[in-house]
Amino acid sequence: MTGSRAVVLSLVASSLASLGLVALYVIGGNPQAEGILLGLALGGLGAAFVIWSITLLDAPVEVEERHPLRSDGAKPSTAEAREAGDVTRRTFLTRLLLGAGGLLAAALAIPVLSLGPQPGRSLFRTAWSAGARLAGPDGAPIRPDDLVLDSVRTVFPQDRVGTADAATLLIRVRPEDLRLPAERAAWAPGGVIGYSKICTHAGCPVGLYRAQDHALLCPCHQSTFDVLEGARPTSGPAARPLPQLPITVDEEGYLVAMSDFPEPIGPSFWDVTHDA
Amino acid sequence: MRALGILGILLFAIGAAALGMRQTAAAPQRPGDAAAGGRLYAASCASCHGAEGGGGELGPSLQGVGAAALDFQLRTGRMPYAQGPGQQALRKPPAFDPQQIADLVAYLAGGVAAGGPEIPAVDVKDDLLSRGQKLFVANCAPCHGATGSGGAVGGGALAPSLDRSQPVVVAEAMVIGPGQMPVFRLADEDRNAVVTYVDYLRTAATPGGFSIGSIGPVPEGLVGWLVGMGLMTLIAFLIGRDWGTGE
Numbered sequence: 132m133t134g135s136r137a138v139v140l141s142l143v144a145s146s147l148a149s150l151g152l153v154a155l156y157v158i159g160g161n162p163q164a165e166g167i168l169l170g171l172a173l174g175g176l177g178a179a180f181v182i183w184s185i186t187l188l189d190a191p192v193e194v195e196e197r198h199p200l201r202s203d204g205a206k207p208s209t210a211e212a213r214e215a216g217d218v219t220r221r222t223f224l225t226r227l228l229l230g231a232g233g234l235l236a237a238a239l240a241i242p243v244l245s246l247g248p249q250p251g252r253s254l255f256r257t258a259w260s261a262g263a264r265l266a267g268p269d270g271a272p273i274r275p276d277d278l279v280l281d282s283v284r285t286v287f288p289q290d291r292v293g294t295a296d297a298a299t300l301l302i303r304v305r306p307e308d309l310r311l312p313a314e315r316a317a318w319a320p321g322g323v324i325g326y327s328k329i330c331t332h333a334g335c336p337v338g339l340y341r342a343q344d345h346a347l348l349c350p351c352h353q354s355t356f357d358v359l360e361g362a363r364p365t366s367g368p369a370a371r372p373l374p375q376l377p378i379t380v381d382e383e384g385y386l387v388a389m390s391d392f393p394e395p396i397g398p399s400f401w402d403v404t405h406d407a
Numbered sequence: 408m409r410a411l412g413i414l415g416i417l418l419f420a421i422g423a424a425a426l427g428m429r430q431t432a433a434a435p436q437r438p439g440d441a442a443a444g445g446r447l448y449a450a451s452c453a454s455c456h457g458a459e460g461g462g463g464e465l466g467p468s469l470q471g472v473g474a475a476a477l478d479f480q481l482r483t484g485r486m487p488y489a490q491g492p493g494q495q496a497l498r499k500p501p502a503f504d505p506q507q508i509a510d511l512v513a514y515l516a517g518g519v520a521a522g523g524p525e526i527p528a529v530d531v532k533d534d535l536l537s538r539g540q541k542l543f544v545a546n547c548a549p550c551h552g553a554t555g556s557g558g559a560v561g562g563g564a565l566a567p568s569l570d571r572s573q574p575v576v577v578a579e580a581m582v583i584g585p586g587q588m589p590v591f592r593l594a595d596e597d598r599n600a601v602v603t604y605v606d607y608l609r610t611a612a613t614p615g616g617f618s619i620g621s622i623g624p625v626p627e628g629l630v631g632w633l634v635g636m637g638l639m640t641l642i643a644f645l646i647g648r649d650w651g652t653g654e
Contacts, residue, residue: 268545282590285545302589338549339560341587348561350549355561366561 134186135220138179142224142231145175149234156241172235179228187224255395257327258297259376263288265301265325265386272385275321278303281342285328288388296396298328299376300337301386302358304345310360311375318377323386325376326362327396330354332369334398347373371399439506439513447503447511451487460519465492472583473523474516479579481508483572495564495586498571527578530599531606538597539604546591547601554621555608560587570609574602 148171155165264272266289278284284301291297306322318324326347330337335351340358346365347356354367362373374396377389395403449458455466462468466488469477480486481503485496503511512526544553550560555569564587569577578598584590593601619626 268541279590279592281584282592283546336549339566340589341560341562341564342584342589343564343587344562346562353561 134182135224137182138187138224139227141175141179141182142227143175145172145179145231146227146234148172148175149231149238152238153234153241156238169238172231172238176228176231176235179231183224187221254397254400256391257396258288258291258294259299259388259391260288261388261390262381263290263388264381265289265299265378265388266292268292273301274384275303275323275380275386278323280305280322283340285338286325286386296329298336299325300328300340300347301325302340304358308345308359312361315361315375315377317379318375318389320378320380320386323378324358325378326356326358326373327376327392329373329397330369331364331371331373331397331399332367337373371403439509439511441510441513441517443507444510444512444514447507448514451502452511455488460515469515469520471522472520473525474512474520475524475526475579476583476585477512477515477520478508478526479576479583479585481511482579483576485585497565498567524582526575527582527595527598529574529578529602531574531603532599533603535596535600535603536607539600539602539607542593542597542601543604546593547605550588552622554618554623555605556620556622558622562587569605572605572609574606577602577605 148168152165152168152172155161155168265286266272267284267286270289270292272289273284273286278301280303282303286299286301287294287297302324304322304324306319309319309322309324311319326337328336328338330349330351332349332354333351335349337347337349337354337356339348339350340346341348345358347358347362348354349356349367349369352368354369355365356362356369356373357365361375364370364372371394374392374394376392378386379389381387448460452466455463456469457463457466460469462470480496482501484499484501487502488496489499490496501508516523543555547555550558550566551569552558552566555572557566557568560566566588572580580588581591581593581598581601591598591601613621619630
């Protein structure tokens with residue numbers, strides 16, 4: 132097989148793999164097959180470059196023994212002939228190369244179509260709603276006295292147990308120790324206080340509670356929050372307090388939410404303060 | 408042949424030790440002698456906690472702390488306290504033998520420390536293992552790590568490794584929340600499940616080979632870098648070496 136034919140085959144294989152990548156992506160995708168096709172697309176280009184450079188470019192000068200040739204003046208010199216043929220072949224190969232590269236670029240650009248839909252209001256609300264009972268992972272509702280002093284529990288809305296963005300850390304502290312803003316004074320009945328468990332820095336679960344200094348620590352980047360002061364960040368990269376869940380006790384004595392979190396939970400984002 | 412024999416003896420000893428660990432874990436409580444405990448208290452504890460257990464400059468009051476807290480602090484060697492002022496009490500070999508601990512607990516829990524949580528009964532039951540794993544991951548793993556190997560919890564505090572924690576100690580810690588640890592008052596069955604899982608973590612086999620402390624990616628990465636990269640460097644060196652093939 133000549134060098135130029137091998138280059139053509141490599142570029143055609145690369146193009147077919149790119150087309151296959153696009154087709155596979157559009158019909159639903161399969162990561163392993165996509166990986167193989169991407170490997171073929173890139174590998175075909177690479178093989179073409181290597182073969183091209185070895186066989187077609189700057190060939191080593193070889194001096195062959197031959198009998199003297201008689202020039203009759205009418206025939207073009209061998210050098211001119213080779214050049215004339217080369218121009219056609221080079222043009223063809225260059226176009227093929229541009230085609231293969233373009234197809235690969237298209238295959239890599241297609242996933243842009245997967246972006247969206249826009250999150251809309253979903254970043255501003257969670258599964259909590261007014262009157263939702265607080266429940267442990269087993270779904271059982273909780274009374275304030277189920278939590279002794281210095282105990283910690285992860286709770287969810289009773290009808291949406293396990294919903295990730297609703298995970299709330301319930302902590303019992305001495306009510307007289309709390310230093311909450313005045314408008315939140317009624318949000319922690321009997322010293323039972325609830326904060327979103329999702330860190331406002333990078334969204335890790337803030338699950339480490341130091342009972343003696345009433346500090347919540349995020350294990351990912353050591354953001355520390357003061358439980359007594361409305362989860363104000365005292366150390367680490369988090370810039371916003373953990374949102375506090377307004378809690379009260381219903382007529383049957385169970386802990387219920389008064390509303391959803393008053394602000395978005397989790398990592399901050401553009402417009403986090405513009406609740407339109 | 409001789410090496411094989413020694414290996415066999417070694418394996419047998421390790422197995423016996425592992426079995427022994429599980430058995431001592433379930434040793435029953437001895438009845439304590441309050442009078443003997445009172446004498447021990449006066450000699451070893453009163454200088455910090457006060458003659459009546461009401462606390463002093465160096466030690467907190469023992470009023471109403473309960474038998475579980477007393478047993479936990481003495482059994483894990485955290486008391487008598489040996490760290491600098493204000494520092495976290497750390498586990499060390501207990502200063503008293505089990506009988507003396509029972510005596511001290513009987514003396515204090517029958518007097519000034521009465522009213523707190525009792526030493527919880529523990530029951531390590533293998534059929535609770537799966538439930539214990541779920542509870543452990545949800546409640547304990549954030550601080551003590553997924554394998555119970557412990558870790559820093561910020562503010563200079565340390566969640567200790569659970570590798571030497573007897574079942575009753577685990578149960579006591581959950582009930583009392585010693586030091587910076589929060590209280591986890593779970594139902595009896597759930598507490599036994601957690602205790603069972605911690606006991607499993609301590610004694611579980613590591614079929615993958617060395618657990619390297621079970622503390623995760625840092626030691627594993629270290630081994631990967633030192634051994635893996637070392638091997639690759641060696642191979643690269645061997646490839647590049649002049650093998651004297653005559654060129």
